[in-house]
Amino acid sequence: MxxxxxxxxxxxxxxxxxxxxxxxxxxxxxxxxxGVWLSFCRFTVIDNASFTGIKNYISAFGDKGFRAALWFTVxxxxxxxxxxxxxxxxxxxxxxREIKGTAVFRTVLFMPNLIGGIVLGYIWQIIINYVLSVVGxxxxxxxxxxxxxxxxxxxxxxxxxxxxxxxIAALQSIPDEMSEAAQIDGATYLQTLFxxxxxMLFSSIMICVFITLTNAFKLFDQNLALTSGEPAHAxxxxxxxxxxxxxxxxxxxxRGIGQAKAVIFCIIVVMIACAQFRLxxxxxxxxxE
Numbered sequence: 001m002x003x004x005x006x007x008x009x010x011x012x013x014x015x016x017x018x019x020x021x022x023x024x025x026x027x028x029x030x031x032x033x034x035g036v037w038l039s040f041c042r043f044t045v046i047d048n049a050s051f052t053g054i055k056n057y058i059s060a061f062g063d064k065g066f067r068a069a070l071w072f073t074v075x076x077x078x079x080x081x082x083x084x085x086x087x088x089x090x091x092x093x094x095x096x097r098e099i100k101g102t103a104v105f106r107t108v109l110f111m112p113n114l115i116g117g118i119v120l121g122y123i124w125q126i127i128i129n130y131v132l133s134v135v136g137x138x139x140x141x142x143x144x145x146x147x148x149x150x151x152x153x154x155x156x157x158x159x160x161x162x163x164x165x166x167x168i169a170a171l172q173s174i175p176d177e178m179s180e181a182a183q184i185d186g187a188t189y190l191q192t193l194f195x196x197x198x199x200m201l202f203s204s205i206m207i208c209v210f211i212t213l214t215n216a217f218k219l220f221d222q223n224l225a226l227t228s229g230e231p232a233h234a235x236x237x238x239x240x241x242x243x244x245x246x247x248x249x250x251x252x253x254x255r256g257i258g259q260a261k262a263v264i265f266c267i268i269v270v271m272i273a274c275a276q277f278r279l280x281x282x283x284x285x286x287x288x289e
Contacts, residue, residue: 038256039057039260040052040056041256041259043256044255056260057264068233069237070238076148076219081216085163088159088164091161096171112157113162121154121222121224125150128146158222163212167204170203174200179196223240245261
C-alpha cells in the first residue's frame with residue numbers, strides 16, 4: 001500500500017506541475033505552433049496573415065544568401081567543434097594533474113564565458129582590426145577570411161573554458177584505482193589516458209560536442225557584433241541571415257520567408273540533438289552490457 005507521504009505527493013503533484021506547464025505552454029508551445037503556421041503565410045503582423053502554402057519554403061531554399069549562410073555556418077561549426085573540444089580536453093588533462101595554480105588557471109580560462117556575446121564581438125572586432133591594420137591587410141569589413149577566423153577565435157576564447165570544466169569533472173569522476181592498476185601493468189600515462197580514461201569519457205565528449213555544435217549553429221550576437229555578415233554577407237551565419245530577412249528587407253513577402261527559414265533552422269538543430277541523443281544512448285548501452 002502507498003505510504004502517507006506518497007499519497008500527499010500524488011495529491012499535490014498537479015499544483016506544482018500546473019504553473020510550470022502553463023508557463024511552458026504560453027511561452028513556448030503556443031508561439032512555436034504560431035511560428036510554424038506563419039511559415040506558410042504571407043504577413044507583416046500576425047493579424048493580417050494569409051495562407052500561401054509552401055511558397056515561402058521554396059523561396060527560402062531558392063535564396064542564394066540562405067544557402068551561403070548555411071554552408072558558412074557548417075564550415076564554422078565543424079572547425080569550432082574540433083578546436084574547442086580538443087583545446088578544452090588538453091587543458092582539462094593538464095589542470096587535473098598535481099601542479100601549482102590550477103584553480104587560478106581554471107578561473108582565468110572560464111571567465112570569458114561570463115562575458116556577453118555582443119561585448120565580446122566588439123572587443124575582438126577592435127583587436128582583430130588593429131592587428132590587420134598593423135600587418136597591412138584589409139579590415140574585417142572587407143576581409144572575409146579574417147572574418148571567418150575571427151569568429152572561430154572569438155568562440156574558442158569564449159567556450160574553451162566552459163567545456164574544460166565539463167572534462168575536468170569527468171576526469172575526476174574516474175576512480176584512481178583504474179589508473180593505478182594500469183601503471184602497475186606497465187602502462188604509460190598517455191596509454192592510460194587514451195586507452196582507459198578516454199573511452200570512459202564518451203558521454204561527456206558527446207555532451208561537449210553537442211553544446212559547441214548547437215552554439216555554433218545558434219550563433220548570432222557575436223556574428224552581428226564582429227562582422228555583421230560583411231563583406232557582402234560573406235560571413236553571415238544562419239541566425240543573422242534570418243534576422244536580416246525580417247528586419248533588413250522591406251516588403252510583405254520577406255517575413256513569411258524569414259519564418260520559413262526559422263523553421264528550417266529549428267529542424268536542423270532538432271536533428272542534431274536527436275542524433276546526439278541516439279548515439280549517446282547506443283554507446284551507453286554498449287558499456288552497460
